[in-house]
Amino acid sequence: MHLDRMIGLLEIVAVAGRPVSVAEIQKASGLPRPTCYRLIQQLADQQMLDRPHDDGRYVIGDRVIRIALLGKSDVDVRRCAAPLLRSAANKFNETMFLARLRDGKVEIIHVETPDDPARAFIHPGLGERPMHACSCSKAIAAFAEPAFQDALLAGRLTQYTGHTKTSPEALRAEFAQIVRRGFADCDQEIDLGIASVAAPVMVGNIGATFSVGAVGPIRRFGHEDRAEIGEKLIGLARKISGAIQLCNVAEI
Numbered sequence: 001m002h003l004d005r006m007i008g009l010l011e012i013v014a015v016a017g018r019p020v021s022v023a024e025i026q027k028a029s030g031l032p033r034p035t036c037y038r039l040i041q042q043l044a045d046q047q048m049l050d051r052p053h054d055d056g057r058y059v060i061g062d063r064v065i066r067i068a069l070l071g072k073s074d075v076d077v078r079r080c081a082a083p084l085l086r087s088a089a090n091k092f093n094e095t096m097f098l099a100r101l102r103d104g105k106v107e108i109i110h111v112e113t114p115d116d117p118a119r120a121f122i123h124p125g126l127g128e129r130p131m132h133a134c135s136c137s138k139a140i141a142a143f144a145e146p147a148f149q150d151a152l153l154a155g156r157l158t159q160y161t162g163h164t165k166t167s168p169e170a171l172r173a174e175f176a177q178i179v180r181r182g183f184a185d186c187d188q189e190i191d192l193g194i195a196s197v198a199a200p201v202m203v204g205n206i207g208a209t210f211s212v213g214a215v216g217p218i219r220r221f222g223h224e225d226r227a228e229i230g231e232k233l234i235g236l237a238r239k240i241s242g243a244i245q246l247c248n249v250a251e252i
Helices: 003-017 022-029 033-045 064-068 074-092 137-139 147-153 168-180 223-251
Strands: 057-060 097-100 105-112 127-128 184-187 194-202 208-217
Touching: 003 022, 003 033, 003 057, 022 033, 022 184, 033 127, 057 223, 074 105, 074 208, 074 223, 097 194, 105 137, 137 147, 137 168, 137 184, 137 194, 137 208, 168 184, 194 223, 208 223
Parallel strands: none
Antiparallel strands: 097 105, 097 208, 105 127, 184 194, 194 208
């Protein structure tokens, strides 16, 4: 019965689709005021409900969003993010990709290419990417907890090209730079002649679970080009985060 009531309160807040007051929740639930207030506080203590502003109104909390996100399939995530990636591919006239952190590894799960038939573009492929040498992976690793980074840097760091960083010290310095500027890049670190740039996709307060990026030939992805695209990817990452969270809440 206790669990049923708590689930009922979560459903009321989720269906509302906006911040709701305790009085509104209590009225919709029909629970006695003391009981409703106690259950709401318990849900807030467990981050199942959250007060984004200091006005006493509640929304679905980050923990519920995280549970929904972890259970969301790649198909669902692609459905949420694909329109934004497709628009960006045509705007930048470059290949765009979305990557996901799962089981301590980063995988590219979706790619969108430009519609321009005369444009030569790079397709990065799908699947796992090296954590130390790909922009999509480094964009996530840089914002990860220290224990995650320590485990990564203690492992085998393969030298793919002469540009690949394999020194833990060099990678720690790069992670710090990524955090400062908000995006990561890959300068021919996996394949010569190919570069990429990616920004972390922060979902609520659960950190960088995804990253969004662009990839192309080095003649179009020099240092200044990557910096310019990287700044724009930060804004795109926010939009994708919002799209994913909106899909999560809508499905709760």
